Amino acid sequence: MSYQADNAIIMAAGTSSRFAPLSYEVPKALVEVRGEILIERQIRQILDAGIPEVIVVTGYKGEELLYLRKKFGVRIVENRDYLARNNNGSLHAAREYIRNSYICSSDNYFSVNPFEKQVEGAYYAAVYAEGHTEEWCMEEDENGYISGVTIGGENAWYMLGHTFWDEAFSRQFFRILDGIYDLPETKGLLWESIFSAHLHELKMRMRRYPPSTIFEFDTLDELRAFDDSYVTNTRSRILRSVAGQLGCRESDIRRVEAYKETDNAAAGFRFQVGQRTYEYCYQTKQWREM
Numbered sequence: 001m002s003y004q005a006d007n008a009i010i011m012a013a014g015t016s017s018r019f020a021p022l023s024y025e026v027p028k029a030l031v032e033v034r035g036e037i038l039i040e041r042q043i044r045q046i047l048d049a050g051i052p053e054v055i056v057v058t059g060y061k062g063e064e065l066l067y068l069r070k071k072f073g074v075r076i077v078e079n080r081d082y083l084a085r086n087n088n089g090s091l092h093a094a095r096e097y098i099r100n101s102y103i104c105s106s107d108n109y110f111s112v113n114p115f116e117k118q119v120e121g122a123y124y125a126a127v128y129a130e131g132h133t134e135e136w137c138m139e140e141d142e143n144g145y146i147s148g149v150t151i152g153g154e155n156a157w158y159m160l161g162h163t164f165w166d167e168a169f170s171r172q173f174f175r176i177l178d179g180i181y182d183l184p185e186t187k188g189l190l191w192e193s194i195f196s197a198h199l200h201e202l203k204m205r206m207r208r209y210p211p212s213t214i215f216e217f218d219t220l221d222e223l224r225a226f227d228d229s230y231v232t233n234t235r236s237r238i239l240r241s242v243a244g245q246l247g248c249r250e251s252d253i254r255r256v257e258a259y260k261e262t263d264n265a266a267a268g269f270r271f272q273v274g275q276r277t278y279e280y281c282y283q284t285k286q287w288r289e290m
């Protein structure tokens with residue numbers, strides 16, 4: 001059965017803490033990649049496919065995304081619980097719009113437009129990992145429906161990119177979510193975790209994509225590997241300042257990795273310059289050699 005896509009929901013509420021320090025300064029959705037703003041490129045692709053409505057769910061630094069209403073005519077929905085909940089909170093905030101809908105993350109880069117107006121049922125985009133991967137790997141049954149999801153695997157198809165929900169899937173998902181939404185343990189769950197726990201009720205197929213079609217950048221180093229302009233110009237005031245204080249170039253700052261500690265210690269990031277490792281504390285705005 002074919003479904004006509006009513007709209008696309010773009011989730012852009014999270015803090016993207018792993019993308020430090022760029023995410024301290026700008027929402028990840030607004031990062032420029034190969035000359036285009038991530039979320040703007042995705043909105044254009046959705047509209048170019050003839051999908052009439054785009055809903056952007058905001059939270060962290062949400063005011064910086066409001067210009068999208070005027071520029072593209074999108075609808076903005078605020079997720080006020082973005083700090084307390086994982087992405088199930090963003091879907092809950094936008095639930096009145098979710099029918100035959102694409103569900104997207106604002107930080108994906110599609111080298112080829114994956115969106116289409118007519119869709120053959122619910123699916124999750126999948127790419128193939130040769131060898132070991134720590135991504136969410138999928139198995140399918142004899143009818144082509146996703147029958148198992150595991151974190152990590154070998155030579156497997158894994159979740160990456162957008163997904164499409166048909167109206168029946170949407171109704172069933174929110175029936176399940178409503179039953180567990182107020183439980184404390186639900187707050188930290190990705191919607192994919194809820195889906196994975198109810199595969200017998202939530203019927204969805206894999207949709208395979210070739211290599212170099214869908215990209216996601218969790219760290220600055222991953223972004224640099226895709227867009228080498230970030231090697232010499234990180235677009236980060238923080239890293240520019242650190243480079244100045246250390247007397248090095250931005251290109252000398254490597255292996256940038258976010259960290260989060262308990263016991264009231266602030267989040268920050270670690271990085272290397274040459275053979276030395278440093279730590280930057282976001283709260284104090286200070287760095288130190290480790």
